[in-house]
Amino acid sequence: MIAGVGVDVVMVPDFVALLREPGSAFEARTFTAAERATARSRPSGDPSPHLAARYAAKEAALKALSQALAPAPLPAELTDLAEIEVLCDDDRRPSLALHGRVRALAERAGVARLHLSLxxxxxxxxxFVVAER
Ligand SMILES: CC(C)(COP(=O)(O)OP(=O)(O)OC[C@H]1O[C@@H](n2cnc3c(N)ncnc32)[C@H](O)[C@@H]1OP(=O)(O)O)[C@@H](O)C(=O)NCCC(=O)NCCS
Known part of the structure; x- marks a missing residue:
């Protein structure tokens, strides 16, 4: 059963500006080492659109989880976006892994699986994310 859906759009140039802010820890704070390595391994040689899509995935996942939690609110302290990780297989198929507080939240919301497309x-x-109960 579908418990929630979420979609998000990121403008890549705005996102690049955020990545390049001098002294910013945004990239290291937001993405896991595996996500950063995957983005850098793509043949285009430019990690930005790949990271931007993964940022969109994190926001879309929060929207889907929020719907699954309704009518309870999404806790405001869920600020560690690295706890929502985009994995991918050898054929580039993406999937989501949840860690820490976000994982506990998904369990509380009865979400057994998240489906992702980038x-x-x-x-x-x-x-786009679908949360399945
Ligand atoms: C799967 C396919 C449709 C993806 O198309 P695409 O234009 O590369 O996809 P987009 O640029 O819109 O999105 C890229 C994202 O798609 C996802 N993706 C790539 N291959 C995927 C696959 N096989 N299954 C699911 N998702 C896939 C990845 O998340 C990728 O993001 P990333 O590179 O940052 O990890 C394409 O690679 C493909 O294999 N097409 C079938 C063969 C074909 O092209 N035939 C043409 C003649 S009919």
Whole structure:
């Protein structure tokens, strides 16, 4: 049974500006080492659209989890986006792994599985998530 859905769009140039803010820990704080390595391994040689799509995936996952939790609110202290990790297989198929507080929240919401699709083209990166109970 579908417990919630979430979608998010990220404008890649704005996202790049965030990544490049001098002294910013945004990238290291938001993405796991595996996510950063995957983005850097893509043939384009530019990790930005891949990271932007993964950022969209984290936000879309929070939306889907929020719907699954309803009518209870999404706790405000869920600020560690690295706890929502985008994995991918050898054929580039993406999936989501939850860690820490976000994982506990999904268990509380009765979410057994999250499904993820990513896309990026030019200045736009997007993600769609379905939460399954
Ligand atoms: C699967 C496929 C449709 C993906 O298309 P794409 O244009 O590369 O996808 P987008 O640029 O919109 O999105 C890229 C994201 O798609 C996802 N993706 C790539 N291959 C995927 C696959 N096999 N299954 C699911 N998701 C996939 C990845 O998350 C990727 O993001 P990442 O590179 O940051 O990890 C394409 O690679 C493909 O294999 N097409 C079938 C063969 C074909 O092209 N035939 C043409 C003649 S009919």
């Amino acid at each position: 896309s990026h083209e030019g200045a736009v990166a997007t993600a």
